[in-house]
Amino acid sequence: MSERVRRAAGAVLAAALLLASCPPADRAHDDPAGRAMNGRQAAVHRVEQLRVKVLESLPHDSKAFTEGLEMAGNTLYESTGLSGASSVRAGPPDKPPTARVVLPALLFGEGITVPGRTLWQLTWRNRIAIERDVTTLAELRRVPYPDEGWGMCFQKSAHRLVTSDGSARLTFRDPGTLAKTGEVTVTEEGRPVTELNELECADAAVYANVLPTDRIVRIDPATGAVTASIDASGLLRDDELVPGSTLNGIAAVPGTDQFLITGKLWPRMFNVVLVSARQTGGRGD
Template identity: 40%
Template sequence: AFTQGLLFHQGYLYESTGRYGNSTLREVELSTGAITRSVALNESLFGEGLALVDSTLIQLTWKNNTALVWNLSDFTLLGNLSYDGEGWGLCNDGEHLIMSNGTDVLTVRNPDNFSIIREIQVINGGSPQSLLNELECDEEYIWANIWGNESFIRINSTTGYVDQVIDAGSLLEDESVSGTGVLNGIAITDSGEFLLTGKNWPKVFKVNLLPTPGSSPDNGSSDTSSDSNNSSGQAGQSSGTEGETSIINKIISLVLMLVVGTMIITATVLMIRLNRQGQTHKGTRSPMRGGEEDER
């Protein structure tokens, strides 16, 4: 499916899919990958980001300035909410809705009437981070896909600064699937595991994230057996060779510390087939946005 929004709730994935004439809202059982419920959007609508608010699902549309409000229990359409500009990503931080529109600015919105409460400019490495796409929120952070990129980022919801960048480009390396687009789906389970997928991906990947060595300013890594930590402990030795090695290690450690928050994805624990269509030969993933009117 052309995934545009993803969230996890009580053992199920709720997914918004895009493209004119093919946009849907659907419920997928996580343990089996079976689609248990699905409803098609009007052909004039292009489905986008998705968020859960109490017992309703709020689904953005791309260029229609309309968010659809669905009953969670039976997928009946309850109404709609209006907004200006394009709709890309949406998540619920527990109090407010956070919305992206492809720029570097996120809007914090009232979940009842969708009015804007404030704006958050997202800064990555000193520069505005544009093309913010599908979103997921936890209690402290906003996680965002970047359109056209195999990485996703963690954003401090108070300051707007990006403090972690996660490269997910290796997830489909061993898959023989053509027609797949880039990463575009983040959901977080109750136990804190990440569920990642992309446009027309045949699987959802369940992953854990661990900081790389050097990403923590305190000790450089959660793995205290790393080479940089062990060697830096020799800094006080007076031997010329060992002293030079210690200096080099200090420089390496400093460089690693500057790579703030870079993370690696470890162990794809679960790969869920979601009845997505894919060919059996290797294909090149594309952003699948722009260019053609029906492929954002």
């Protein structure tokens, strides 16, 4: 064994002995993974259990494969998917859309958001995002988007976009260029929450549909910790369900504590508030 190898082995052994002599708390403090675990353990008992309380049932296009939903002012924007059937729409939430654009047949529409005077629309695996005029929905430009497009929302307080890709990761992006500026892993009681889909930024939180469930999670984007689990099951009757009709679509109603929620191929959309799961009564009480 050469002198250089002996010196390297000795350094590794010394470091291991020093680490073993540190108290557990000191090791967690010095180790990023340990700090993350401590944060997860601290958050174990802070996950609120909520459910939706229906205020109103609204009509929804039962052929819309909903991928994105957002309210900006009094206008509801919706993006739909499926190759050859993707679109983006805009109009009052309780009436048929007043503007509608169909995507080229090869594009699969995904999440949308309105960060200002334009609208961003993701595509699933087409590797592009489309910027549109917020009024006419006309395409203004396309930019490269190397990740899978799933959900998207605009976090106004941090002036950034938040996007999902079906994993447990939320990615932060520049609202003008879509360049990545950071990311966080979403965890609930220390475990990653995967299949994050449609997103909504409301106040300081991010809400995410969890595919293919009837559950929405509220996330602290600063830490990735789930702060609430929201039960949105039982909204449709059994005779209204068809293959593929998964909950997907959540939009905060500006100036209120209400949300609009719907799903892929759902014949209805619901105006809801979030209440404690401990409260008694039916979905529409």
